[in-house]
Amino acid sequence: MTRSRRPRNNRDQNRQVREVAKLAGLTEEQSYRFAEDVEKESRHYGADLDFHALLEIAQEFKDEA
DSSP states (O other), X not given: OOOOSOOSSHHHHHHHHHHHHHHHTOOHHHHHHHHHHHHIIXXXXXXXXXXXXXXXXXXXXXXXX
């Protein structure tokens, strides 16, 4: 059974964001903006982003370049 929710611990959440950014092939600048966007979605809007949702958002950042 796979988890469909984000990790509970902040350190694990940050690790997951970095892993997704690397997997998506984001540049350092894109990775930074991606992490900021994910934090805003999560903290300010209460989004519970799982791995697949993060990957979709990361792909959008990559496509903007």
